[in-house]
Structures are given as C-alpha cells and as structure tokens.
Amino acid sequence: MxxxxxxxxxxxxxxxxxxxxxxxxxxxxxxxxxxxxxxxxxxxxxxxLLISFFQTETSEMVCAKVRQVIAYQISAEELDVWKNRAETFFKGAGESLPVFEEKETQETEKRVYQPDAEASP
Known part of the structure; x- marks a missing residue:
C-alpha cells in the first residue's frame, strides 16, 4: 500500500x-x-390537578380558564367521553374528584363580613 x-x-x-x-x-x-x-x-x-383539589375562588377561576382553553381545542363530545372515562376510573378505584362534580351555585346566600368588636381598640 x-x-x-x-x-x-x-x-x-x-x-x-x-x-x-x-x-x-x-x-x-x-x-x-x-x-x-x-x-x-x-x-x-x-x-x-393540585390546584383543582382546593376549593377557592382562585382555583375555580383557573380551572374554568383551563376548561375554556381545552374546549377551544377539543370538541365538547370528545371532552365528555374523556370525562366519563375519568369518572368510571375513579369510581372503580373508590375515589372521587371534586372537579367532576357539578356544583349548584347559591347566589342568594351572600357572606357579610363584619369587624370583630372585641379585637378593635
């Protein structure tokens, strides 16, 4: 070579x-x-998922916004199918998630905040 x-x-x-x-x-x-x-x-x-476990106004707002964004991308029928699958899975496991439960809004009951007379000077 x-x-x-x-x-x-x-x-x-x-x-x-x-x-x-x-x-x-x-x-x-x-x-x-x-x-x-x-x-x-x-x-x-x-x-x-972690936010959805807490029932506060902020978490409800965030979950509603996420649902709205997902709804723009996924049809309502397909979302219902996934919701039903998740519900049956968690029912089979013996657990429930508050996110999937429908809430009845009670707008007639309003909270009235009053100052504590004992704590004030």
Whole structure:
C-alpha cells in the first residue's frame, strides 16, 4: 500500500467518523426536545390537578380558564367521553374528584363580613 492510499483511507475514515458524530448529535437533540416537552406537560398537568383539589375562588377561576382553553381545542363530545372515562376510573378505584362534580351555585346566600368588636381598640 502506498503512502497516497493510506492518506486517502485515513481521510475517508475521518469523514465517516465526522458523519457518525453529527448523526449522533442530531439524535440527542430530538430526544432532548421531546423530554423537555414531556417534562413541561407533566409539570403543568400536575399543577392544575393540585390546584383543582382546593376549593377557592382562585382555583375555580383557573380551572374554568383551563376548561375554556381545552374546549377551544377539543370538541365538547370528545371532552365528555374523556370525562366519563375519568369518572368510571375513579369510581372503580373508590375515589372521587371534586372537579367532576357539578356544583349548584347559591347566589342568594351572600357572606357579610363584619369587624370583630372585641379585637378593635
């Protein structure tokens, strides 16, 4: 084997190695983006689930807004199907979530806040 052949083979091998490294780098980038999206989705879903457990005005507002955004993207029929699936799953597990229960709004009962006479100077 002459010196020129050795150089040519060495250059070919270097090109192949560079091509492999660039392909490996692209694969890692794709997986990283998917993992990041999955992480963000899990954090947001967990946060909304945690918020929905507390029955406050703020949590009701947030849940209503999330439902409204989801309703723009998913048809009402498909949302009802998912709701029914979740209800049957949690009924089978023996647990219930307050998010799926319909509330009767009692607007006639209003709270009246009065200052505490004993605590005031």
């Amino acid at each position: 002459t010196e020129q052949e050795r150089r040519r083979r060495r250059r070919e091998m270097e090109r192949r190695m560079r091509a492999r490294q660039t392909m490996r780098g692209k694969e890692k980038q794709r997986g990283g983006l998917f993992a990041f999206r999955l992480y963000v989705t899990a954090v947001l879903a967990g946060g909304f």
